Amino acid sequence: MTANNNPYAPSPTDYLSNVNSFQLIDSTLREGEQFANAFFDTEKKIEIAKALDDFGVDYIELTSPVASEQSYKDCKAICNLGLKAKILTHIRCHMDDAKVAVETGVDGVDVVIGTSKFLRQYSHGKDMNYIAKSAIEVIEFVKSKGIEIRFSSEDSFRSDLVDLLNIYKTVDKIGVNRVGIADTVGCANPRQVYELVRTLKSVVSCDIECHFHNDTGCAIANAYTALEGGAKLIDVSVLGIGERNGITPLGGLMARMIVAAPDYVKSKYKLHKIRDIENLVAEAVEVNIPFNNPITGFCAFTHKAGIHAKAILANPSTYEILDPHDFGMKRYIHFANRLTGWNAIKARVDQLNLNLTDDQIKEVTAKIKKLGDVRPLNIDDVDSIIKDFHAEITTPQLRSINGQARTSAIDLQSLDTVEENEPAQKKARVD
Amino acid sequence: MTANNNPYAPSPTDYLSNVNSFQLIDSTLREGEQFANAFFDTEKKIEIAKALDDFGVDYIELTSPVASEQSYKDCKAICNLGLKAKILTHIRCHMDDAKVAVETGVDGVDVVIGTSKFLRQYSHGKDMNYIAKSAIEVIEFVKSKGIEIRFSSEDSFRSDLVDLLNIYKTVDKIGVNRVGIADTVGCANPRQVYELVRTLKSVVSCDIECHFHNDTGCAIANAYTALEGGAKLIDVSVLGIGERNGITPLGGLMARMIVAAPDYVKSKYKLHKIRDIENLVAEAVEVNIPFNNPITGFCAFTHKAGIHAKAILANPSTYEILDPHDFGMKRYIHFANRLTGWNAIKARVDQLNLNLTDDQIKEVTAKIKKLGDVRPLNIDDVDSIIKDFHAEITTPQLRSINGQARTSAIDLQSLDTVEENEPAQKKARVD
Numbered sequence: 001m002t003a004n005n006n007p008y009a010p011s012p013t014d015y016l017s018n019v020n021s022f023q024l025i026d027s028t029l030r031e032g033e034q035f036a037n038a039f040f041d042t043e044k045k046i047e048i049a050k051a052l053d054d055f056g057v058d059y060i061e062l063t064s065p066v067a068s069e070q071s072y073k074d075c076k077a078i079c080n081l082g083l084k085a086k087i088l089t090h091i092r093c094h095m096d097d098a099k100v101a102v103e104t105g106v107d108g109v110d111v112v113i114g115t116s117k118f119l120r121q122y123s124h125g126k127d128m129n130y131i132a133k134s135a136i137e138v139i140e141f142v143k144s145k146g147i148e149i150r151f152s153s154e155d156s157f158r159s160d161l162v163d164l165l166n167i168y169k170t171v172d173k174i175g176v177n178r179v180g181i182a183d184t185v186g187c188a189n190p191r192q193v194y195e196l197v198r199t200l201k202s203v204v205s206c207d208i209e210c211h212f213h214n215d216t217g218c219a220i221a222n223a224y225t226a227l228e229g230g231a232k233l234i235d236v237s238v239l240g241i242g243e244r245n246g247i248t249p250l251g252g253l254m255a256r257m258i259v260a261a262p263d264y265v266k267s268k269y270k271l272h273k274i275r276d277i278e279n280l281v282a283e284a285v286e287v288n289i290p291f292n293n294p295i296t297g298f299c300a301f302t303h304k305a306g307i308h309a310k311a312i313l314a315n316p317s318t319y320e321i322l323d324p325h326d327f328g329m330k331r332y333i334h335f336a337n338r339l340t341g342w343n344a345i346k347a348r349v350d351q352l353n354l355n356l357t358d359d360q361i362k363e364v365t366a367k368i369k370k371l372g373d374v375r376p377l378n379i380d381d382v383d384s385i386i387k388d389f390h391a392e393i394t395t396p397q398l399r400s401i402n403g404q405a406r407t408s409a410i411d412l413q414s415l416d417t418v419e420e421n422e423p424a425q426k427k428a429r430v431d
Numbered sequence: 432m433t434a435n436n437n438p439y440a441p442s443p444t445d446y447l448s449n450v451n452s453f454q455l456i457d458s459t460l461r462e463g464e465q466f467a468n469a470f471f472d473t474e475k476k477i478e479i480a481k482a483l484d485d486f487g488v489d490y491i492e493l494t495s496p497v498a499s500e501q502s503y504k505d506c507k508a509i510c511n512l513g514l515k516a517k518i519l520t521h522i523r524c525h526m527d528d529a530k531v532a533v534e535t536g537v538d539g540v541d542v543v544i545g546t547s548k549f550l551r552q553y554s555h556g557k558d559m560n561y562i563a564k565s566a567i568e569v570i571e572f573v574k575s576k577g578i579e580i581r582f583s584s585e586d587s588f589r590s591d592l593v594d595l596l597n598i599y600k601t602v603d604k605i606g607v608n609r610v611g612i613a614d615t616v617g618c619a620n621p622r623q624v625y626e627l628v629r630t631l632k633s634v635v636s637c638d639i640e641c642h643f644h645n646d647t648g649c650a651i652a653n654a655y656t657a658l659e660g661g662a663k664l665i666d667v668s669v670l671g672i673g674e675r676n677g678i679t680p681l682g683g684l685m686a687r688m689i690v691a692a693p694d695y696v697k698s699k700y701k702l703h704k705i706r707d708i709e710n711l712v713a714e715a716v717e718v719n720i721p722f723n724n725p726i727t728g729f730c731a732f733t734h735k736a737g738i739h740a741k742a743i744l745a746n747p748s749t750y751e752i753l754d755p756h757d758f759g760m761k762r763y764i765h766f767a768n769r770l771t772g773w774n775a776i777k778a779r780v781d782q783l784n785l786n787l788t789d790d791q792i793k794e795v796t797a798k799i800k801k802l803g804d805v806r807p808l809n810i811d812d813v814d815s816i817i818k819d820f821h822a823e824i825t826t827p828q829l830r831s832i833n834g835q836a837r838t839s840a841i842d843l844q845s846l847d848t849v850e851e852n853e854p855a856q857k858k859a860r861v862d
Contacts, residue, residue: 068801
């Protein structure tokens with residue numbers, strides 16, 4: 001699919017768009033460590049860092065080395081792995097923190113300070129002049145060590161716009177690699193994000209990084225509109241883990257981006273590794289993959305209503321914008337329910353290697369829907385109904401050709417065995 | 432917070448915005464029935480319908496009465512409940528379906544037909560002239576029965592814009608109550624939604640309803656920008672259950688909307704019922720509430736990093752845009768980990784009713800962080816460290832005043848008991 005006939009490609013009116021050239025900063029080992037259930041020992045951190053590197057993230061961000069003694073050691077250990085991804089650490093805007101950070105061997109330092117009136121009053125208690133002064137000192141120090149530096153405000157959407165633009169302009173002039181916008185409380189909306197990024201883009205010449213919390217469910221959409229507006233880098237974490245209900249999830253953002261920039265995304269990131277990485281992190285922090293997770297949720301590629309099943313069987317693009325194969329996943333048609341239709345049952349009859357006319361399939365479909373009205377069905381129920389119906393119709397032949405009946409039974413057996421390995425019952429794989 | 436000082440209030444430039452006057456069409460009993468795990472018997476459907484009505488949704492949409500015999504009976508049963516919410520059913524654009532639908536006693540009929548080239552080719556196989564002709568026939572029939580009628584395209588964002596506007600203009604002229612835009616494959620992005628709604632708004636005079644699937648994680652954000660653009664009604668389901676990974680979730684949309692339109696949302700919907708409704712549906716379809724669910728995810732109001740905890744203790748608005756009390760939920764400070772800070776530990780010391788100076792608290796915090804570097808901590812670990820530290824310091828007094836030591840132990844006991852009832856360990860309630 002080329003950009004010209006892809007309705008989801010970047011809009012030509014977004015001339016600053018980075019939808020086709022974005023980069024990922026994975027913060028599972030920083031923001032993710034702030035998730036309620038997270039405790040990563042050194043070994044687990046290294047395993048996660050290697051998996052992210054293999055997937056292809058551009059940067060890996062680590063917890064501040066001043067957070068604890070082990071955090072410092074882990075930071076050094078991960079810097080020594082020789083990964084392709086650049087290693088960052090995330091510190092407060094203090095010289096004390098910066099001095100420790102540069103010792104760890106990181107490729108860059110992410111500096112953050114609260115700029116909203118809330119954080120200035122209740123967190124660090126400093127005014128904008130003080131913030132600017134500290135920022136300049138820290139930035140010049142980090143730059144003198146020859147590594148990357150990002151300056152970010154915190155709670156950017158509740159900060160005074162003029163204050164924000166002033167400080168970003170100042171740090172851009174002294175040569176930061178990136179400035180960051182952070183929706184720390186998780187409440188920005190997409191068009192607001194687009195406006196702020198566009199405005200900031202007209203003030204600074206460096207790259208723009210964005211960090212979105214998900215308290216109101218917009219973290220993926222906000223990341224997307226930020227890229228449309230000209231942001232270049234998005235902070236993500238595996239499954240979105242972070243403070244409260246987290247940030248933009250790596251997998252969900254990939255679902256969003258593959259539709260807009262399929263060639264870029266498929267050539268740059270190993271999408272079929274998403275499931276393994278999510279399982280690795282989910283296990284480490286003791287959570288389940290959400291049932292409704294993009295891509296890897298157990299029913300993300302399951303089609304149920306008869307009208308959907310019919311069209312999907314004719315052409316998957318009818319009801320799928322994501323191709324499950326791009327992610328090493330499979331598509332399912334859920335046919336064992338009262339909403340089923342005769343096209344889905346016909347596909348099952350074919351899988352069972354039975355011969356029925358369309359009229360016969362419509363008749364057996366009516367029987368299946370009738371039972372489905374009374375109670376939940378599983379595949380065995382449906383197969384029994386189809387098999388009984390088929391046996392009734394074909395009884396004369398069946399008696400004379402015993403071999404054929406046994407063949408059907410064997411096919412059925414092998415199909416059932418496949419099902420037992422799948423996450424949910426009541427489904428049949430169709431490809 | 433008034434609109435004037437709320438940075439998340441509707442933008443004055445969106446003069447068609449319905450952010451402050453939107454309505455909800457809950458489709459848990461239609462779209463939600465298409466969720467892989469869903470089988471609702473009559474009793475469960477009635478229980479869910481009553482809960483939604485009590486919450487305050489404006490409409491409840493039911494599965495087509497032609498889907499199965501029981502679907503027809505359930506439709507009649509729910510119409511007879513005498514709920515405040517209007518009852519709708521959702522049918523294909525066929526006279527056969529429409530005739531059955533109007534018999535059930537519904538307050539309105541939602542008609543849908545695929546308009547994208549994909550659906551026209553692989554689903555119903557009809558051209559736009561045929562679609563317009565069927566639509567007119569069905570709409571005039573339903574209107575003649577004196578009930579509401581909505582006409583929606585399906586897969587609207589992959590449909591030809593001119594075709595779409597033509598058919599919407601036609602049905603608007605013959606007097607539908609609403610036209611619907613549906614992102615059936617779950618791939619629209621927020622600014623694209625805004626543009627389409629704005630364009631449609633200039634063509635029709637009736638209300639606009641929107642339906643967003645969540646395959647690429649934008650269903651909440653798309654709903655929000657649709658309202659900004661002038662849409663009036665949003666389709667939701669409890670936990671977003673529906674085909675594949677579902678649609679805009681009721682709870683998540685409430686999180687989004689309460690920030691933009693707090694007075695409207697709080698006065699219209701019983702927000703403290705969200706948790707119960709989600710639990711009811713989650714149990715019925717045998718899924719867990721996602722760990723990262725807005726509002727009701729187990730850690731949605733849990734604060735962990737020392738710098739967050741410090742500010743939250745001073746003023747919750749620093750790191751919270753949602754007030755947990757609005758939803759009958761509570762706030763937690765997660766202090767038993769290596770990222771903790773002395774402000775969080777100070778709060779715990781206060782909860783334990785112990786007296787330590789700030790310097791002593793900093794000393795005990797260092798001990799806690801040291802152990803937290805070695806292994807995951809729980810509240811008992813932290814409390815033991817604090818208690819031991821306190822005992823060491825106060826040993827002379829403790830020996831002479833035995834009563835005081837016992838009192839501390841009792842307080843500790845009662846706090847631990849509270850914890851056992853909470854979803855995750857390692858946390859302490861602070862309000």
